[in-house]
């Protein structure tokens with residue numbers, strides 16, 4: 001998919017191909033690191049960089065086609081990213097478009113880019129006959145929850161976790 005550049009904002013949204021993978025990894029790493037810094041949970045950047053690449057690539061190579069939509073600014077730099085994989089919903093036995101990640105560079109937020117990325121993901125899913133999108137969001141990420149709710153997402157399940165020190 002190629003999209004025209006918006007003449008007023010200079011942004012362009014397109015479906016990225018394999019050639020943009022390295023730039024995508026770097027963008028995701030930067031935004032993920034900023035989120036960790038905000039939460040006060042960041043450690044050593046060098047270690048994080050290696051861990052991030054390992055986990056990103058493990059997910060990338062896991063079963064299912066990887067679909068990336070990116071927002072490019074007027075210098076063709078990535079300022080927004082949505083990563084989608086189609087999965088089986090094993091409760092209702094239907095295909096589902098699962099949003100692995102969506103992120104917009106902090107300097108470009110609240111300009112409707114996140115919504116436009118979700119629109120592209122929704123259009124893509126529908127074109128494949130898939131009529132539901134899902135994602136995981138941390139309860140602490142209040143801004144993202146507001147953003148998703150605003151788009152029409154509703155919570156339908158809990159993810160439960162227990163720390164394992166002893167049984």
Ligand SMILES: CC(C)(COP(=O)(O)OP(=O)(O)OC[C@H]1O[C@@H](n2cnc3c(N)ncnc32)[C@H](O)[C@@H]1OP(=O)(O)O)[C@@H](O)C(=O)NCCC(=O)NCCS
Pocket residue numbers: 031035101102103104105108109110111112113114115116136137138141143144146147148150
């Ligand atoms: C969540 C995120 C992708 C939203 O991107 P965005 O481009 O700023 O979102 P939009 O401008 O399209 O917002 C659409 C609507 O969502 C709501 N919204 C978005 N960000 C919000 C915020 N920080 N606080 C409250 N409402 C918000 C608003 O209703 C907004 O419409 P409005 O600006 O007309 O009021 C972006 O904040 C981000 O990258 N966050 C860090 C990464 C992250 O947490 N990703 C989610 C991981 S699960």
